[in-house]
Amino acid sequence: MLKQLNSIRYMYIRSHLYGLILNIFILLAVLLSIHVWFEPSWLSPGAILFFILSYLIVGFFMSIYAGFKSSGDMKQRFDYISTMITQLSRGEFSSRIYFNENDEVASLGDELNELGEKLQQQKESLLKLADEKAELARSAHKAATIEERQRLARDLHDAVSQQLFALTMMAQATGKVFDKNPDKAKKQLEEITQMALQAQTEMRALLLHLRPVHLSGEPLTEGVSSLIEELKQKCPLHFDVQMEEMDEISRTTEEQLFRVVQEALSNILRHANATEVKVNLTHSKDEMFLHISDDGAGFDPDEKKSNKASYGLKSMKERCEEIGGVFTIRSREGEGTHIDIRVPIAVQSKEESK
Template identity: 75%
Template structure:
């Protein structure tokens, strides 16, 4: 009820009533002044009272009528404007309103029409940009897929393919000298066994690199532990895993860190010739610290050309930078390799107060 009394129609009625009250007081003052000063015979106190009562009753009725009539057009035009705003808020930017009058309300309607045109243009631009972005994403994905295939092809050719070719040649040679020189054949068989194990390790590293990036709903720590458990069953490497509960992390952070661990383990399998690997993950509420170390052959970090794992190391650095983290590498020949990753992210662990 109070809301209706505050509507534009009742505002018009109140303004007419205010005018009626003001005119009543002015007219009453004039009549009383004439009655006091001049005291004409035709003007008496009863006549003044009767006149004022009739004036108030008739004026009240006319105020109601005039208020409803004069506010009707304004109310309808404001309703159209309100409907226009509702349509714009719902995304219907093609809606337009037009008024025959040339006043402030019509100017507001024209401004809303201009706003609708601009919003419609922006919507078309955003749709176009979204299509272009989708196309660029498909192109980038296609290019990344081609690049990854080329890289895997190079790795297979440089490592596994050449090792298998060497195995074939040595096996043929061993077969020819087996009866004549059994001791030499036995030595070559041992070499064949070592080369087969190396080829198997290379293949496992490539398969590890091809593992899907998605964690299938698992937390990061559980995904890493599952990955290492699979490697324990396939490789003669002692894994030392020490991982704290990292809580709920953004999906992008989890995926990139999981990829970093994958890449690091792949490099260890292929190049480090390590017997021990340590994986640590800790946090201090403000950042995550990831440490991966091995006791392998190591390499000279300054010798970029001789570094066979340079592509993988570059990829790990880029993944860390994408999530705002820092990446550091320490390695020396004969002393293994140490990789440290720090990612600034707030860690909320279940059971701890935020």
């Protein structure tokens, strides 16, 4: 009810009623002045009261009628504008509105038409950009796949392939000296065992990269837990895992952090020669913290001794920066490696959760 009384039609009616009241006061003042100054016989107090009441009654109905009629055109034009805004909000940017009058309302309609044209142009530009982005994403995915295959091929050739070749040569040599020098053969068999274990570790680290990058709908904590449980069954490592449940991080953040954990564990398997690995995931109101450490051989971060290690660290740092995080690594030879990641919490959107 109050909303209707605040509509433009009632505003016109009220303005006419205000004008009526103002006119009544002016007429009353004039009639009373004439009565006091000139005292005409025909202008008695009763006649003044009768005239004012008659004027008030007739003027009241005339004000309502005039306000209703005069506001009809304006209300209709505002209804057109409201419909235009509703259509624009629904994405119907081709809608247009035109007025024959040349006033402020018509100027407002022209501005809405210009807004619709600009929104239509932006929509077309966004569609074009979306197509280009999709094409770039496909190209980037293809290039990344090729690069990852080439890297895995290099790693297999540089590590596992050479170790298998060395194992073959040592096995052949051991077979030749087994009868002549059993002690030397036994020592070579121990070396062969160590090299086989190292090749096995290298292979497991490489297979870790072949796991799915995406979490397949799983939360980050469950994905990391599954990964570590799998490694526990295959590797002689002790894992100390402490992770807090988090429901407000975006899927993109979860996937990137999962890939970082994969890369970090792969580096530990291949280069650290560690016996214990710690993974801690905590969060505050605005940030989440991921800590990964090992008690392995460690290294000097300022000296890039291995292209493979350098590639892994660079990849982890880039993934953290993509989600607005900060990547910090601390390591010394013989004292293990510590990785600390701080990432702002981005609330998961409805589109991402679908």
